[in-house]
Amino acid sequence: MNARYEQLDQWIDAHFDEQVRFLQALVQVPTDTPPGNNAPHAERTAELLATMGYTAEKHAVPDAEVKAYGLQSITNLIVRRSFVPGGPVIALNAHGDVVPPGEGWTHGPYSGEVVDGKLYGRAAAVSKSDFASYTFALRALESLNAPLRGGVELHFTYDEEFGGELGPGWLLKQGLTKPDLLLAAGFSYQVVTAHNGCLQMEVTVHGKMAHAAIPDTGVDALQGAVAILNALYAQNTEYKKITSRVEGITHPYLNVGRIEGGTNTNVVPGKVALKLDRRMIPEEDPVAVEASIRELIAQAAATYPGITVEIKRLLLARALNPLPGNKPLVDALQRHGSAVFGEAIPTSGTPLYTDVRLYGEQGIPAAIYGAGPRTVLQSNAKRADEHLVLDDLRRATKVVARSLYDLLQA
Secondary structure (H helix, E strand, O other), X not given: OOHHHHHHHHHHHHOHHHHHHHHHHHHOOOOEOOOOEOHHHHHXXXXXXXXXXXXXXXEEOOHHHHHHHOOOEOEEXXXXXXXXXXXXXXXXXXXXXXXXXXXXXXXXXXXXXXXXXXEEOOOOOOOHHHHHHHHHHHHHHHHOOOOEEEEEEEEEEOOOOOOOOOOXXXXXXXXXXXXXXXXXXXXXXXXXXXXXXXXXXXXXXXXEOEEOOOHHHOEOHHHHHHHHHHHHXXXXXXXXXXXXXXXXXXXXXXEEEEEEEOOOOOEEOOEEEXXXXXXXXXXXXXXXXXXXXXXXHHHHHOOOOOOEEEXXXXXEEOOEOOOHHHHHHHHHHHHHHHHHHOOOOOEEEEOOOOOHHHHHOOOOOEEEOOOOOOOHHHHOOOOOOOEEEHHHHHHHHHHHHHHHHHHHEO
């Protein structure tokens, strides 16, 4: 084994208990989004980083923007470490915001409890784990005191659950960062280079309220919504006929995740609102997808006289397609992943959408890799008892540290 890789591995092993305590401290500060009061977690993260000798720049998104977005507070963090000029600047991005814990936990969702080699808590796997893997990979790299060129930036952001526009998107638009390469939070057994896009829309169906005893005096918005829902769901049969060429991504899909409306049991509903989520494979054109859904809704609404429909776009997250410049990063991650884990680490796409697309839209080549299991399902992410296998954290940190060394060595 290369002596430098061995030194990195040994440093990570020697400081692993400290790394676990760091992750526990991050899990113990809630970042439920909604409501999205995430500035306190950024403050705590900055305090912890300061004990390691890192100064975290605190970039608070203006309150008016945050509240208009439906959240309470966002402070994004950047840590910059510069080496000798002449090499790439590599950004490492993980997000701290996370969905609320929900019910059914057998370990406290903010406990950071360690049982049988697993650390439990909301965001333990997605993606506070990579606050820890990336921070300690950078510390291991610096412990070498080796000649390095370029730099590393840690981007710890707080808007992935709502689309990233006030997380990485805001940092990029403000001109606060423009790295040459990006590595973003992921799992340990694959290097992800592409992901789906996502279109979210709110559809409000207006009818006319009436007493249920005299329904003919009203227009039932719910029945109109049913006609629209049937038309939307029928599309999933058509979507299954479309296959992506990207390994790990199958076909488009449409889901209606929320419906609300009506005023009482004995009243014909005058208003019904539904929220839909349309996953787009990398080969699709988001503009064409949105236009087709709007046309489909209009056609379905026309079959139920008397209703009117409002359509509002909530989110348009474009798919990530791999940029050619990501090859050195991907090759390094695969090479060291294979060595550390003792198995091939493939490249693939993911049906999720992530903040990485925002870097890709700025022409920044990227890959997704970090601490975690083979699948989202195994981690219980967004479910009760989310957890991280600590050995995956240890090994992923070694893979990232070795890869940084390869890319930055003078």
